[in-house]
Amino acid sequence: xxxxxxxRCESCGHTDRFFIGIGFAAxxxxxxxxxxxxxxxxGARWQELLAQNPQADVDTSYCMLYCDDxxxxxxxxxxTMRLSDDAEGEKxxxxxxxxxxxxxxxxxxxxxxxxxxxxxxxECGGKMRxxxxxxxx
Ligand SMILES: [Zn+2]
Ligand SMILES: [Zn+2]
Numbered sequence: 001x002x003x004x005x006x007x008r009c010e011s012c013g014h015t016d017r018f019f020i021g022i023g024f025a026a027x028x029x030x031x032x033x034x035x036x037x038x039x040x041x042x043g044a045r046w047q048e049l050l051a052q053n054p055q056a057d058v059d060t061s062y063c064m065l066y067c068d069d070x071x072x073x074x075x076x077x078x079x080t081m082r083l084s085d086d087a088e089g090e091k092x093x094x095x096x097x098x099x100x101x102x103x104x105x106x107x108x109x110x111x112x113x114x115x116x117x118x119x120x121x122x123e124c125g126g127k128m129r130x131x132x133x134x135x136x137x
Contacts, residue, residue: 002062004134005113007073011126018075019136020111022061030060033077042079042096049094055084064110066119067100073119073128074101078109 002021008014023029037058040047050056058081065076079096098107110117118127 006131007128009121009126012124014123033060053083057082065107069105070102071120
């Protein structure tokens, strides 16, 4: 139900892999995440939004969070909130403001990594390049 990417540093050979999509025990993860949001673990804004929109849904699929500034890539959850339908049946979505732990810049939520995408190697600072793709369920 998801895909993964292998990455390898072109300087030191360090390898890493990222899995994205909906994982094992997805429904349980989803419920636990909603509980955490209600408890305020994802910040006051998300807690408030969910309290004001009890019908809202939150995207708990795994993704990659990428900082364009310092080339940091992290595993994360999308956490986009879909508010309840309005009169026209349109769903308003609010993207979660993921902040880079290094530079505090807003991170991009990536559901795909382009073939020329890269991030900074945690070992040597070189470029981690995308390698083969993996399937998972
Ligand atoms: Zn390296
Ligand atoms: Zn950053």
